[in-house]
Amino acid sequence: MASQWPLTLPYYPPDEMSPDNAPEPWIAIEPVARNPGDDGLVTSSRFLNLSSDFEFAGWGSFARLKLTTEDHTIGEERLQNLRRARLLGQFTGTALPGNAVLGSVFYALPAVVAVSGVYSPISLFVATLTPFLWRPIMEELASALPISGAPYSYMYGFICRIMHTLMRRRLNASRKSLALLGAALLLLDFASTSVVSAATATSYLGGEVVLPFPEFVGAALVLLVFALVSLTGLKESARIAFVVLSFHIATMVALGLAGSVHWAQSGNAQLRRNWTEGQAPTGAAIARQLFNGFCLGMLGLTGIECSPSYIGRMKPGRFPSVLRNLHLPAIILNTLMLTLVLATVPLETVLAGANVLSVLAETAAGSWLRTWIVVDAAVVLCGGVLTGILSACELFAQLAHDRIVPQAFLKLLPLSGAPYISVFTFTVINAVLYASAGANLAIVSKMFSLVWLTVMSLFPLALLLLRFNRGRLPRERNTPLWIIALTLALTPVVFAGNIVIDPSTGGYFAVYLIGVLAVFTATQNKVGLLRAVYWAYDQYPALHRFGASRAWGAAMVRMMARLKRQPVCILVKTDEINHLLHMLLYVRENEETSCVKIVHFSDAETGIPSELEANAKILDEAFPEITIDLIVVQGAFAPAHVVALAHRLQIPPALMFMSCPGPCFAHPIAEFGTRIISL
Structure with a gap:
């Protein structure tokens, strides 16, 4: 069940040299009550006809999640399908290449x-x-x-x-x-x-x-x-x-x-x-x-x-x-x-x-x-x-x-x-x-x-x-x-x-590589390209007065919003804020999304790290252009549970990010299907 962020935070002790220094929160975080446009919280929009609210992704939430029997069944089934897909033996694997x-x-x-x-x-x-x-x-x-x-x-x-x-x-x-x-x-x-x-x-x-x-x-x-x-x-x-x-x-x-x-x-x-x-x-x-x-x-x-x-x-x-x-x-x-x-x-x-x-x-x-x-x-x-x-x-x-x-x-x-x-x-x-x-x-x-x-x-x-x-x-x-x-x-x-033998090989190599790379770059930076096109469109106010061009502009805005709402997931074990920050920076720099879900698997033995909720709230305030949700999942961190969670959240495992496991890690890393983005 989702809830708004709680407001109980640690306090600095009173300063003995300043008795008037009453206990106050060491950082003010009240995202529900605060307007994202106040005090420059969100960078001003570069578009003439879009307000700064366009850059604000919305405040995050906290939820405890228990995977259902259906989720577990689907997760186990997909994991078994993944294992059955490993069907190439020594000789058939040799034959293909x-x-x-x-x-x-x-x-x-x-x-x-x-x-x-x-x-x-x-x-x-x-x-x-x-x-x-x-x-x-x-x-x-x-x-x-x-x-x-x-x-x-x-x-x-x-x-x-x-x-x-x-x-x-x-x-x-x-x-x-x-x-x-x-x-x-x-x-x-x-x-x-x-x-x-x-x-x-x-x-x-x-x-x-x-x-x-x-x-x-x-x-x-x-x-x-x-x-x-x-x-x-x-x-x-x-x-x-x-x-x-x-x-x-x-x-x-x-x-x-x-x-x-x-x-x-x-x-x-x-x-x-x-x-x-x-x-x-x-x-x-x-x-x-x-x-x-x-x-x-x-x-x-x-x-x-x-x-x-x-x-x-x-x-x-x-x-x-x-x-x-x-x-x-x-x-x-x-x-x-x-x-x-x-x-x-x-x-x-x-x-x-x-x-x-x-x-x-x-x-x-x-x-x-x-x-x-x-x-x-x-x-x-x-x-x-x-x-x-x-x-x-x-x-x-x-x-x-x-x-x-x-x-x-x-x-x-x-x-x-x-x-x-x-x-x-x-x-x-x-x-x-x-x-x-x-x-x-x-x-x-x-x-x-x-x-x-x-x-x-x-x-x-x-x-x-x-x-x-x-x-x-x-x-x-x-x-x-x-x-x-x-x-x-x-x-x-x-x-x-090879280039010395035939210098023309370098030219052919460069031309074809640039062509393919340009296509991949365009597909990867869809939001960036849309923003550039919309910015050029926005420079001509007359275009906003015609029905066809206005509808085209509105369609671009909807497409940008839809692409940025595609979520990704960060799987975390610790509540250390520097670790969470590095993973979040990776997402911001490499994924076209404004929706990040921080997920922690918690069982009866480990529990929830004490500062995880507060630190997630700090990051949610620090990155107003990203909605940061915290989800605590009941269960152990295992491939079947991660695949089940991927089904529940409708996020592909390839867009679930985790830290590098150690040599004593109990599960094969390939079965998770996740991306390793930090030490």
Whole structure:
């Protein structure tokens, strides 16, 4: 039952030096009786035709809440659904990103040979060793925060906090704005994965047979078909991806055996000829070719960054095995295939841009194996399209929970449970990306290279900031600091190397990133944009005299009010006012809301902190632009109770904020679904 704030507050003791100093409240807080416009309590409105009351959110209240049986039932049901959603095992979890990682052999090998020549096996081998640096980092992050949408979800909690602290307000940068940068990079990465895979599959097929349509039409058809496949749901899509990956592995084993047998029979004559023709004249030229090959060779690992996107869908403890299953075959496959190519195929044929693996297949075993390789290339690269789509769907779901994109992105098909709005939107994004590049695979690939490297740099940065800002968060492993530093230093070196190889990649990267980031920024700052538009409208008094324009202005005011009344929840354990203040400041700086509910779970043992009610009242007076309600919930702080409360208050768990739990915390943090915003 809600009640107004009580007026009993602590008193200062009488001053012995001033006997006239009678006991008075040490701070006057009477929000019910006070007019918010008096004494400058609320900042004056910047709008000519709106009073200062528009900026006042209203006074808060205090309520004791007991969750009903229905709330508990729904909370437990949703928690069980969350646990049942973790349906991906070691191999199905490997299959989704595996098609992108292992399928990249079809477009990575020609690119590496083009810049590294006969030294390309060395460059590619060294490049495929680099995930030994990233794997422990990604595993530690996943054990600390096993929720889908990574690394965006990591950035939301770790990266943006320290960046905001460093920049303060001088650059007007917020934590959420920097998290949106990560979301924009991820969306570009997933879209590039799909578009490059679809276009490469069509190009590979077009290099072998005469297609009845242009290659860009074939790429569009591939994107459309696999968008429809993704509507079967994650479980069925993972099974399809597993079948595709199994077929690809079987094909590569057959090609490896055939190539090895042919090499053994024909000897090293072709390898020596290629080595002689392709040797660089100086040591500096050799080093340059090795470095360039290393920079492009890392693109043979594209797809590995997608694996954390659906950590929340994997069974507990499977993620390290998934990374191992992706990494070790990539080392063997890329290095072996490139060595076999140089041992059996003339260097000029490889440099001419031929489908090198199909040429290797025909040289080693004849046209039947070449046909098999072409079919495999088309199939596994199409599987890479599925990787991008499913990863993007998980990202959209997380963005919808954070109210960055509309809640419609959470709508599911009744039978398969597929997020059809997300699939449709991502398909449109793919079409726009491909069309804006003039259906030019080279342009998308150049942009993809830098996007992928930037995304990979987010993982060591996130872990470094996890250690600094959320060091108490329970996790299963502890990566040495030197590995984090080395990985963080390696990424800009490779990034710069790719730009040196082709400076146009930097331009494509910047243009696409700015475009996507602008859209995300607009969706995140809806109230700010509406205020700017209304301010411009308000500067022309004549517009207030016409019925149509006046109705438009009133609609903007109603929309601003509606958006700001969307509540968020702060889950607190303590009554320390500095702690409450820091959490409230986070909300004010990062959420477009004027309605905050401070929630404390109280059981018979702990009770209610003595100063919680008084401190909440102080904050309610200090922030008149925010309505601060205090709710004391009867019960223990547990995942089922938090989910039940989310149902009762109609607030998504993603908009419930809490402090960082310690290593002895009794519950898995992922089951809460809340955001960690303080130490």
